[in-house]
Amino acid sequence: MITETTINEAQQKQPKLYAHFMHLVQQNRLTHAYLFAGLAGCGKKAVAQAVAMALFCEHPEPDGAPCGVCTECQRILAGDSPDVVMVSPDGQRIKVDQVRYIKDEFAKSPVEGSMKIFIIEGADTLTTNAANSLLKFIEEPVANRVIFLLTTNKSLILPTIISRTQLVEFSPVAADVFAAELAAEGISRKQTVLLSQLTNSLEQAKALTTDDWLGHLQHELARWYTQLAKRDATAFVTVQTGLMPLATDRERQSIVLDAIIILWQTTLMVKYQQTDLPQPFPDSQADMQTVAQSITQRDLLAIVTEALATKKALNGNMNFQSIIETLTLSVLDGLAE
Template identity: 45%
Template sequence: MQTKNEVLVNAEHRQPVLVQHFQNVIENNELAHAYLFTGATGSGKEELAMWIAMRLFCRNVQDGQPCGVCDECTRIAAHEHPDVLIVEPDGNSIKVDQVRFLKAEFTKSGVEGNQKIFIIAGAETMTASAANSLLKFLEEPSGSINAFLLASNPNLLLPTVISRTQEVEMQPLAAGELQQQFIDAGVPQHLLPLVTRLTHSPAEATDWLTDDWLGQAATSMWQWLSQLLKPDLMAFPTVATALMPLAKDRSRQRTLLDIMVAGLRDALLENIHEENFTASFPSHSKEVTDLTNGYTKNQLVEITDLGLQSKQLLERNVSFQNVMESLTLKVFDVLSPSK
């Protein structure tokens, strides 16, 4: 949980253009009833939504900015304001009972006023029943209620949900600034290119560094990728012996798949001699070139697409081991000499 000052500072630092935009929107009384904030982890979705809540409730707005120190701002930053409700995934998903709770709250007046704010973090993890349950509010808003759906992967949201919100895409941080944040967080130099591709959140990167999880994940995933591209049947036992011990929960499994996709991207871009791209595995660039020399661009595009599809399978509750083993078979088929 961030302090009140961290919320304001991070919102203004990460998304200054959007902070100014919403400052104008609020001053002109043009705030929509529902927004979908999209962007990578750490891009400032949560901070921007919290900034808006503080701006709407703050008792001492100064030059269009919430003060960050009044009772209203303090309680919002601490997630303790009764009229600013935040829903996060319960385990791997946001469930229908959580949305039913929100719908019940929609029908009530604000505890301390007419305004109510709902922030739904990880909105793309809503189950289909949860998303359908939310649609009624999105279709028929009532009173001074504003909802903010936050999603790192909006492609996993129902189109009907997206169509009933105003989508706002977070602006990416400058690469140099982002890397410096990771250096300050303790990310080793050799992992910086990979981490920069995986997240915009220094806090998330720091979590991955615990017990050298990320270092082991990068090493093990590269082992599997190199076997995959040979192709070498040892890729199958590598899934069980090297990757599965690292795939302890759904969050880690998603990150492993993101590392895999980053490696496949390296293979494709090295093969087509793309200029000015930053490799996620720069120490293996020569090996990647050697491994992909015998393949066509179409083959590498196809296996990269298969890697992306595997992320969707995981979100449909296919086990991580099945996802990886199925992907191995499909890639072997694509890379077979007959192709």
């Protein structure tokens, strides 16, 4: 049943946060605005929905948890409750009319219950204008309104939003839980470590492994990395011939950058001699040793910082190819010293 899976999902993926929020509901100590940040599929929406259900449930459990089967719980899950407003990006972004809808709903009193809950997925896709217009509501808390902003990319959220909400960082789903799910889907072990660092969504994991897209990405990034380790400028050619054909749309471009960030963060772990951790790029282990030995900690940190900044550049509509080429140049510079 859909209800049970949502509550189970929240419980299994985020046992501590789930228990924490059930406790807050019971104690009537929810604050008015939360920012839930974490990987896709890590249970942010499930926890937010569970909170809404717990608030409206007709027969809550002794620990404050929702029953999942009463009319109210069912309506919330079906998206039919007038007092639980759920919005997710229409395509790439949350559109202007969706923002208007949120604001209209915010201005209205609760229809049936005494509370009104807002669950807004993809909060990082709000335009600056839209985010600022929502900020007005967040700044002036209205009684009996709780807003949950959900994001997979905290770095793209306006600092003004972060400072006016309570930030809740969702940790990735326990590796063994997700790895078991991936294995059950027949995804090879060579890819599960990288996948579990890129997403916690089984649906997205399946999409990324279709036609071995992720396998190709691992292969091309390993090639790019080998060339960089040798200070070989043909790494530029690999960007064009190996990486560009894989970055077919905005989502894939974003994943390629995430994988590059993981590649350099892993190098940093090797530099710090944290070599017993699961390897997202098993074919690059020898090259990582080479790079770690030939670069200072400071230069390596600079590369990781620059890799992290590529996501902002992409969101700022910079050309994807020039983003990776600029990074390639910086890495060659950093390694040459």
